[in-house]
Amino acid sequence: xxxxxxxxxGSNVGDRETQLRDxxxxxxxxxxxxxxxxxYETEPVEFTEQPWFLNCAVALETGKTPQDLMSAILKIxxxxxxxRVLKKGPRTIDIDILLFGDTIMDSPELTIPHPAMLQxxxxxEPLAEIAPEVQHPVLKKTIRELRNTLPKGQAVRxxxx
Numbered sequence: 694x695x696x697x698x699x700x701x702x703g704s705n706v707g708d709r710e711t712q713l714r715d716x717x718x719x720x721x722x723x724x725x726x727x728x729x730x731x732x733y734e735t736e737p738v739e740f741t742e743q744p745w746f747l748n749c750a751v752a753l754e755t756g757k758t759p760q761d762l763m764s765a766i767l768k769i770x771x772x773x774x775x776x777r778v779l780k781k782g783p784r785t786i787d788i789d790i791l792l793f794g795d796t797i798m799d800s801p802e803l804t805i806p807h808p809a810m811l812q813x814x815x816x817x818e819p820l821a822e823i824a825p826e827v828q829h830p831v832l833k834k835t836i837r838e839l840r841n842t843l844p845k846g847q848a849v850r851x852x853x854x
Contacts, residue, residue, distance in 0.1 A: 695724065695754045696794040698762060699824055701807075701816045702749050703787040705737065709747040716769060716786050717751065723765040724755030730819035736848040738813065743783045747852070750791070750819035759793045763803050766790070791820060795830045806830060811839060814847035 700720070704712035713732065720726055730750040737743050755762055766788045774785045791807045798805050806829055810816045817840040820827075825837040832839070 695756050696796075697727070698724070698753045698755055698759075698790060698794070699792040699820060699827070700751045700753055700766075701787075701789045701791050701810070701820070702751060703735075703746045703815070704785060705744045705746040706783050706785045712773065712786050713747055713749055715773060716788060719769045719772070720751065720753060720788075723757060723762055723769075724753045726751055727754050728752035728823040730822040732852045733815065733819055734850045734852055735815035738815070738847060746815065748815045748819055748849075750816070750823055752823055759790065759796055759798060759803055759805055762793070763790060789816075791816065792827065792830070797830050812843075814840070814843050814849045817843060818849045818851075 702713055702716050704716075706712070710732065717726060717729060728751070732747050732749050735746045735748050737746060757765065770786055770788060789807055790803070790805055791810050793805045796805050807816075810820075817836060821836045821840040826835050828835055829839060
């Protein structure tokens, strides 16, 4: 049985829009993309001395395990030129697993649900667009509710299509 996973994609190096489209196309090898949010321009958080990002959220139906999906994602990032030089620094592409069905896991390699998603408007805004009623498996709150409780700040601007 396929599992519905939700991913966050971001890029702030090179042609950001093309990078997102390329990553989306490559994700087809890991499953079936069933929904994609609008693209949002977002200010960097934590390490702020870098270009703004373009972000989107993706719903991916996959037969892979969470670990196998993570391996596929890391391969896509590497193929697209991602180099992990500076933690939270600029990147051609960043793909995070936010949710994987109702899976709850915490290992050195992978934590699901993504632990930082709750503080990130650049994650919750696009995710709420495609999965507003999906429930966080630990907190039992919907994505819309989680987004609505974020403090003000973190500029997130929906791009015109």
